Amino acid sequence: MLSRIEDTAVRACLAGGRHLRDRFDADVDAEFARHDVKAAADRAxxxxxxxxxxxxxxxxAVYAEESGDVSTGGDYQWVVDPLDGTNNFVSGLPSFATAAAVLVGDGGRPRNDEADETGLADDDGPVVGCVYVPVTDDLYVARRGEGVTLNGEPVTADGGVPTAKATVGFVIGHDVKLDDRMDEAVTMQSALAGATKRVVESWSPCVHxxxxxxxxxxxxxxFYPDDEEQHVxxxxxxxxxxxxxxxGDGVYVAATTESVRDDLLATIE
Structure with a gap:
């Protein structure tokens, strides 16, 4: 079953991503708001x-970012992001992706006491994930317990850079920008900037x-990330x-080494 689901996720991400690549740098058809942008390419x-x-x-069951709940029920739930990095896309910046995650259980993230050493609960959360970056033609595929491949070759998050030389992505959810949590996010980002070489404010989390x-x-x-990118x-x-x-408190940290992870945690506390 998971092999079929993985194959479907790959084909779906490629279908959406190749369409985005064809439309990239063409005339922009989009609606702009203060904290968001909706593009016709997103829906297509x-x-x-x-x-x-x-x-x-x-x-x-399928949930898609633009359409919401497309279907419900079943043992598996899809979470589809057809254009991660919409603002980048319409601005002509080549950092965007398509993504899909397939979840089991109730679809929620596990509580801390339910998570194993990977951060995932045994019987809940994502079991298959796919990210396709059209401009670089990079295809990432992950399956629970079987690792990650990039264009068919296994990859790992190995690293040996100390925190002071680290480049770190910082993700905040869309809703954070609409309330007083944004002040906390700004404080966290400033602290990270002081502890690392560079903080990348991520407008395309799946790419990062x-x-x-x-x-x-x-x-x-x-910091309170959006499900469409976070599950995968x-x-x-x-x-x-x-x-x-x-x-806790909407925070998730991942790093290539335990020491960098611990330093990032200490920095944002």
Whole structure:
């Protein structure tokens, strides 16, 4: 079953991502708001991804970023992000991706006392994940207990850079920008900037999760992240062997080494 689901996730992400690549740098059809942007390419990519999923897995629950709950019920739940990095896409910046995660259980993230050393509960959360970065033609695939591949080759989140030389991605959820949690996010980002070489404010988290999974990015710090990117990101991090922590209060930290992880935690406390 998981092999079929994995194959479907790959085909869905490629279908959406290749459409995005064809439309990239063309005339922008988008609606701009203060804290968000909606692009026609987003919806078109989602249509192509959903067509693949619905044909192969008609009995699965599906949640898509643009459409919401497409279907409910079943033992598996899909979480689909048809364009991670919409703002980048419409701005002509080549950092964007398509992503899909498939979850079992109730779909929620485990409590700290339910998580194993990878940060995932035994019978809950993502079991298959796929991220496709169209511009670089990078395809990341993760399956619970079987690691991560990049374009078919295994990768790991190995690293040896000390925290002071580390490059770290910082992710905040969309809702954070709308309330007083944004003040806390700004404080966290400033503290991280003082402790590391560089903090990348991530507008395309799935791209950066892939970079962490292959050991190119040294850490990721998330503050109330959005499910569309976080489920697949957590699976990539866990299966790539990253050191993970969930201190609570909407915070998730992953790094290539335990020492960097611990330093990042201490920095944002």
């Amino acid at each position: 990519s989602e249509e192509r991804m959903l067509a693949v999923i619905e044909e192969s897995c008609p009995d699965h 999760w892939g970079a962490l999974a292959r050991g190119r990015l040294d850490g990721m710090v998330c 990101g957590e699976l990539l991090a866990a299966e790539a062997g990253a050191s993970i922590a969930r201190p």
